[in-house]
Amino acid sequence: HAREAARARSEAEFISKLGGALQEADETQLWLELLREECGIDCSRTTPIEQEAGELIAIFTTIIRRTGAK
Template identity: 60%
Template sequence: EASRARSDAEFCSKIDGALQEADESQLWIELLREDCGISGASIERLHAETDELIAIFVTMVNKTRNSP
């Protein structure tokens, strides 16, 4: 959906939405780990992947906003 954005502002808005969703997903993963005692390689991979997605989305927004 973001690839069809008509402007940089719209693109950033859509990526910001994805960033919020990734951040919420990370919160739920952390709750599963810490409050529900779920552990193991799968949950750790999910947490790491969510970290990577958040970093990617932040970089995309920052580069787009700082481009001439």
Template identity: 55%
Template sequence: MREEGALKHDDLRQRTKNFALRIIRMYGVLPKTTEAQVLGKQILRSGTAIGANYREAYRARSDAEFVAKIGDCLKELDETAYWLELLGEAGIVSAIRLGDLADETDQLIAIFTTIAKRIRGRRRNEG
């Protein structure tokens, strides 16, 4: 079971890193308008913070610390979803081009929500 958890961790670690790389590449091709650059810098910060926070979560010293860091991942994901919406609705990037990133954001939100609920449930059952 421990090995299975490590494999899932490695998969999610790589997935959040790949997500950050996609955000970086998207930022690099944004128009050089003030609006695009301001929104781009916001999404660059939030979209790359997810993987860093997940790495910190995995090194947590307690379940409470782990859940708190997973909460930080969720906060950054929600913020990233917001910036993606603004980029699309402002007409800076077409909704079609943002579709895959928005879908991956939603999937990561679901994954991190499940992880947090599972740990909280385990803590309740132990206590």
């Protein structure tokens, strides 16, 4: 979705596509949490990816808010 946002034809489409990327990052973080909590996956394997997903969520949220505030 983030790649699609880069090719958006309008600001509204950009926000929509980036919103999709935000949802995907959030869902990825959820699945990683479930793997760790329910399946006993080693935290050392999931923590870096969870942190990266959190960083992407923060970045996408900031971009969406700043773009929409124009």
